[in-house]
Amino acid sequence: MSGVSFLRRVSLHGFRGRSKSGVPQPETEKPPFKTAPIIPETQTVLLLHAARQPYELTENYPVSDLRDDHEVLVQTRAIGLNPVDWKAPELAGEVIKRRSSSRLKVLVISTDYRDLRKSAFQHYVVALDYNTVRLPPSISHEEGSTLGVAFVAAALSLGVCMGLDFSSVLDGPDIYSLIRQLPPDALAPDVRDECLNALPSQERAQPGDWLAVWGGSSTSANLTIQLARLAGLRTIAVADTAKHGVRLSNHRSTRPDLLVDSHDPARAVAVIRANAARNGGRGVRFAIDTRGKDSAGWLARALARDYDAEKNDGTKDKETNPAAAAGAPPSPPGTPDSDDEDSDDSDGGRPGDRPARPILPPDAHLIGLTGLPKEPAPAGVVYHTVPIKVFHEVPAVGRALVEWLERLLARGLVAPADIIDVERGLESVNRGLDRMRRGEISGGKLVVRVD
Template sequence: MSASLSSSPPPLSSAVPETQRILLLHGPRQPYKLVEDYPVPKLQGDAEVLVKTNTIGLNPIDWKAPDYNFAIPELPYISGRELSGDICQISSESSRFKIGDRVIAISTDYRDPRKAAYQSYAVSFDFNTVRLPARISYEEGSTLGVAFVAASLALCICMGVDFSDVADGPDLLKIVKEIDPALIPEDVRAETLHGISDDERARPGDWLAVWGGSATSANLTVQLARLAGLKVATIVDSARHGLRISNHKFIRPDLMIDSHDPQRAVQILQHNIGDEVRFGLDTRGKDTAAMLLEGLTKGRSTSNSAAPGGRPPSPPGTPRSSTSAHLIGLTGLPKGAATEGVTLHSVPIKLFHEVPAVGHALVTWLERLLEQGLVSPPEIIDIEEGLENVNTGLDRMRNGEIRGGKLVVRLAN
């Protein structure tokens, strides 16, 4: 009996019902409606797993999309970008997962409702799924997936950061340049392959300015940037978030600037760093991205003149031009602004779910970062209970109650 059991193949599924509870959006500016008997999604192909949802992480786009009628490919629609739970079905015996594994499912593919988080069971690609270490709770796991992907792609692709020396992390720029270009989605191909040249890639000691430092995406960006040896200037509402951020082990910046007066913030950035700040990342929108663009361009010159603040110019023979800079907009970029000397970047999120080599590199790296305690999940502001209370949570986000952390929804088991 023992020998027979040991030679049996692993189970491909635990008990999975035919129907489930989900939330459906029937139209713009409407609340999500609870449906009690919706079909459980089916796996398609060898790269997919089915996850029983334990906790859902809420993101701003979950309320902004219906309110402003964007990123809704069809109606009725299932939303939700990230969740944690348990693997309950796998497509193949060769899967790197087994039934019962605790995981994070990161759903950046909003066009496939099977992968949406607002349901009791969700499909995920195995290369978009992160195994949770024992030290990380379901609630913590539901907070960081989308932010980690956005931060990683911003740093690795738009800035060219090589994380090979950080928990055996990826050099994503090298990975994508070794892939057949036809396999990279056409609308992100130029950013992916030509967004930054090899000699412009960020290196340890370079400065990164992050505008909107209280956002979850900023939290993960700062954590990863510090691991890579970058210096970080955070522009943030100091009255609301300054003390928490300045005392935080993982996201404490090298320089904190109050965003209350944007023009003053630009002046402080220039006075303290000048044209040494080559990289900027904005998490808030076009207006603040324009301010950050001003911070990157103001005082930059093709001549090798003295930098603001009386610092000497770059010495002759400096391997990179002191005038080059890069601005990354997570939620928008300024239109019609002068960008001489600055390259504008949009984060190619599609790479995560459409290029398996990229997704696999990121999720396995996040597993190591969490296991080794090198990355800390964002703070959980509060927990709502039950799928039906997602709407309550989204209303709290609309009303500005959730700042500097995450609101999550725990489903009844």
């Protein structure tokens, strides 16, 4: 769209320098301001003038005004570039303007992509107070910038699409129930069905259930596995074990119950189905994909009720297996055809009684963070997309999540993602994004320090 300028949106975070070994080191805490800081009228930003073009460093761009009492102005200190989706950076910084004049180190989680004032690629960012997380002294700006959007995506995937209740973890939110207490028009029409109708209450995830995450080395997977484990789920991470196996197996916060190599997807599906069924009996009913449509398709096969490992397409031959075509499991040998009106039931009922239909197991649920499979869902599988906008459009949801994240960070129950490298200055953002496009950043975050 030539001639139109865009600002990239981000969450707030920070980091300072490296040790002699090359590992990025957290910045030291700055003393709080006792007087209100001076806010300039203009700033430096990155502007995107056309699709598929690099950002342009632009000076003398106006600093945005606050429009209501829920907004705060944050000075950007660090930007976290997402190695899974380079289009979604996040940032951390310090609140410099709000109803009081104190200065706070915060993580800004901006999921409102339409409001350019909330773009991360600028020195001064507008944020909503119910989308802003106070960072404890133990978390640097750089570490904070690895958390935001990934945390929200993980919490909404688990809490809305899977119905997982976090109330047992530091009094976390039951988002599934919270949303149902709101008037329906509080939810945007394009996410209302996902929020209210996509998951029956009897199919909500419960402690002990299995969750498979494809792309287990990503930042989104990192937060998803951490939150799932805290709430009592058993986790399966599918990842490149040659690159990430040792780190994932030994990581205190994100170590899965089962680590599966993604090199052979068909084999990975077989391992998921065999091990989950063996260790718990119910198999896998929930899966989250962080990679794309192809890997999401393999997860759909792992969840399918009737999976033909030889055909690798999640279905049996529908010409010889009409029950599968109808979405029901095949009848066991000797069971009369349910369409035979004159058959007797197996319990000696009256002649002509219709035999009981087989009781279907609960549906399985697949959440795609970066896309869903191209093919229709297999029998017994429901596809979900994350209703990310409820975080910034529904204050009750946003506030519940950020207050819970503050408690998790203060108690050390959630750990930031690993920082792979640190770039410096807004002018280095294009270089960082190029590194991600080339696949140079894997298993952690690339952070841009903004000073």
